[in-house]
Amino acid sequence: MIGKRFSHYEIIREIGGGGMGVVYLAQDHHLGCEVAVKVLPPGTLADEAARKRFRREARLLAKRNHPNIVVAHDFDTEGGVDFLVMEFVPGVTLRERLLAGPLLEPEILDLGEQLLRAIAAAHEADVIHQDLKPSNLKITPDGVLKVLDFGLARHRPSVDETTTNATITETGAIAGTLPYMAPEQLLGKPADRRSDLYSVGVILYEMATGRLPHEGGVPAALIGEILHRDPPPPSSRNPAISAGLEASILRALEKGPDLRFQSARDFERDLKKTPTTAPPRWHIPWGWTIPLAAISIVSVLLALESGWLRRPWGMGTRGVTESIAVLPLLNLSNDAEQDYFADGMTEELITKLTQIRDLNVISRTSVMQFKGKKTPLPEIARLLHVRTVLNGSVERVGSRVRIQAQLVDAVHDHHLWAESYVGNLSDILGLQTEVARAISNEVRVKLSPGEEARLAQVRPVDPAAHEAYLRGLYLWNGREPRDLERAIEQYKKAAALDPGYALPHVGLADAYDFLGNYSRIPQSIAHEKAKGEALRALAIDSTLGEAHASLAELKTEYEWDWVEAEREFLRAIELNPGYATAHQWYAEYLSRMGRHQEALAQIERALALDPLSPPVNGMLATVYFHGRQTDKAIELYLVALDMRPDVLTRLYLGLAYLEKKMYPQAIAEIEQAVAGSGDVPLPKAILGCAYGMAGRRTEARKILARLEAQAGEATVPPSCMAFVWIGLGNKDQAFRWLEKAYAAHDSYLGHLKVAPIVDGLRSDPRFIDLLRRVGLESPVGAS
Secondary structure (H helix, E strand, O other): OOOOEEOOEEEEEEEEEEOOEEEEEEEEOOOOEEEEEEEOOOOOOOOHHHHHHHHHHHHHHHHOOOOOEOOEEEEEEEOOEEEEEEEOOOOEEHHHHHOOOOOOHHHHHHHHHHHHHHHHHHHHOOEEOOOOOHHHEEEOOOOOEEEOOOOOOEEOOOOOOOOHHHHEOOOOOEOOOHHHOOHHHHOOOOOOHHHHHHHHHHHHHHHHHOOOOOOOOOHHHHHHHHHHOOOOOHHHHOOOOOHHHHHHHHHHOOOOHHHOOOOHHHHHHHHHOOOOOOOOOOOOOHHHHHHHHHHHHHHHHHHHHHOHHHOOOOOOOOOOOEEEEEOOOEEOOOOHHHHHHHHHHHHHHHHHHHOOOOEEEOOHHHHHHHOOOOOOHHHHHHHHOOOEEEEEEEEEEOOEEEEEEEEEEOOOOEEEEEEEEEEEHHHHHHHHHHHHHHHHHHOOOOOOHHHHHHHHOOOOOOHHHHHHHHHHHHHHOOOOHHHHHHHHHHHHHHHHHOOOOOHHHHHHHHHHHHHHHOOOOOHHHHHHHHHHHHHHHHHHOOOOHHHHHHHHHHHHHHHOOHHHHHHHHHHHHHHOOOOHHHHHHHHHHHHHOOOHHHHHHHHHHHHHHOOOOHHHHHHHHHHHHHOOOHHHHHHHHHHHHHHOOOHHHHHHHHHHHHHOOOHHHHHHHHHHHHHHOOOOHHHHHHHHHHHHHOOOHHHHHHHHHHHHHHOOOOOOOHHHHHHHHHHHOOHHHHHHHHHHHHHOOOHHHHHOOOOHHHHHHOOOHHHHHHHHHHOOOOOOOOO
16 A cells, blocks of 8 residues: 555555554645545455445544544545545554553543543534544644544434434444443444543543553453443542542443433533642652662662563462463565464464463464554553563574564563574474473463473474465364365375374364354264364374364264263363363353353353454353343344454344344344355244244245255255244244254254244143253253
8 A cells, every 4th residue: 555646645654543444644745745544444445334434434524623623635536445535643642642551630631621622513513423432532742632533423313213223333233442332332222422421431531540440351241341330430540530530530431321421511611620730749858868769779679680570560470370462473484375374383382372271371363363463562462451462473494494482561561581493394393382381481380290291292293294284274264164175175185294193183173063064064974074083183192172172062063962072171171271262162062051150151261262252252142142131142242243243143143133023133134144154054044034933924935945945955954944934933844844953963953952043842842852852851941
């Protein structure tokens, strides 16, 4: 993009951006001045809903003329790309300013009043911002605050508006940024100007304390805190805050909109009443100055000697789990084709570290979201709930590889340790072990004898086999059926080149399992192939936690061997306690068993390891859904969709709406799932069920006919036919197909104990008998 021209604007460099657009510094060749040019981010150019929001932002900014709101100069389209030209605002964002800690009260009041004047101007034009947060606010060198981003703004709803659409974007995701969203927004209710004032309250709280009022460790916990808990008073975190400012902030953070300030002007007037006193100054008698200085110097020297100042606070306490994120290693090989190698090295290093029980290692899904981005380390630490970050690079030249690693206290952006490791590709696993052991030493985590033994268990690997495995891993992480098929080719190549290499067999087991779930191959064949590969992996290395987790999942999905499945899950977690996927799959198993509290504990653990993973967040929602807390599940499905639109999450959100008899919303979500899933039968079947329940029987029967035409193919699970008949209210046909599903060992029968979709069958003796045969007696909700 650098050097590209849009009309007479020449792009100079990137200066910011996010999901709603990328902002570049540009030269206006007509006026000879610098401007900011905002364009839609890659991947959204064909999204008409995103373009519609972008055009709306341009119109909203063009109508605003306020000293605290960024000025729009131009909006146009060139080469199919929409771009918005705005004034270039020098300075730093409030987010960057807060990295240095809380602000003094006079500055808080000054910036707060400027922000409220800008919001008042927007509200008076019937515009609700909906996404106020520190990264959207710029402070110029002379102290002027500017509101930069109106990408999610909209016109205020009428007073009698009751639909949830007011706070939902065109993609179906809640609009806003979670920590700054008002309770009513999280509940799907219309946002109004008081919702913006709640966000202002959060921002003032953060300016006053350096912390957010609610700090739930995972999205679900954060939502629960925002909805149900009062924040700690700001003065409990910063005693210098005056009672007047504290009262204003807490009023803005009231749960009920009617209890907050009713207008930005009211809020601003309240802040003006707060006296701007200078911070207290401590007076130290002259005679004490030299002794105190000497004591301070001695204390610092002792701290340096002990290493306390060299590592993050709290580290070095035996038995306390430390948290670390391994950021994507940079590819220094001057070859974009080697990205798979750098990504694979990152994942393998994460896997090495997860074997250390007292080290909480963030999983690949979450850290990969920062690949190629210039997110400040303190912001990464906040989002991932870690204190320590490992970043570095990998360079491959011929048969040699160099790993450069740097450990940073990300909260304080303080360098802790750096080292470079060089070796042959055949000893790549040994290099990774060296890095893992050095990190454990640096963060003062004591390795158990078992962990020491596992880390020391390093065998040479054939370089070509390792390369094929990394290529397979790269493709596997795409999760698309075509990627999985290509991943299988690479995993097979790796296994053939090095018969003693266990990990390619784990990759094959998981890939075959997913292809069965996607109905790309018959479930019976998927199970046979996947189980064979998992057992081969364990025959090579019985201590491989990932292989035990894969086997446990197969025993759950296809064999209904519930006792052995749980034993394998527990063995996987014992061997690799930091493997987030094992906790996620075990949570799903427990949820199917109706053991919802245990399932919550496991999925919370998975979230601690992989907080930004949409599938893990979606599974949290599913645990609540199976536990019949449908409203809570809907909230959490919307959060997961906001992270990344996903077919399975949409499908389950549709099922949750179906359970609430919200048929239009259910059908809308399920139709999107069908559109995004290709030819997978399950979303079609659920759509047929939804049509039937909503009274759209003709459409339901059309789907039934299409599925029946394919029913002779082994890739159409019989349970899919049963679901459509359930929607049409025909129990006899539903049981006919459920019996076929039982004979075929259809994996979807494993959900029968808790799935709401079959609630209408629970009192039938045929259903109770079916549950007994599947091994799920004592069904939840049976009457």
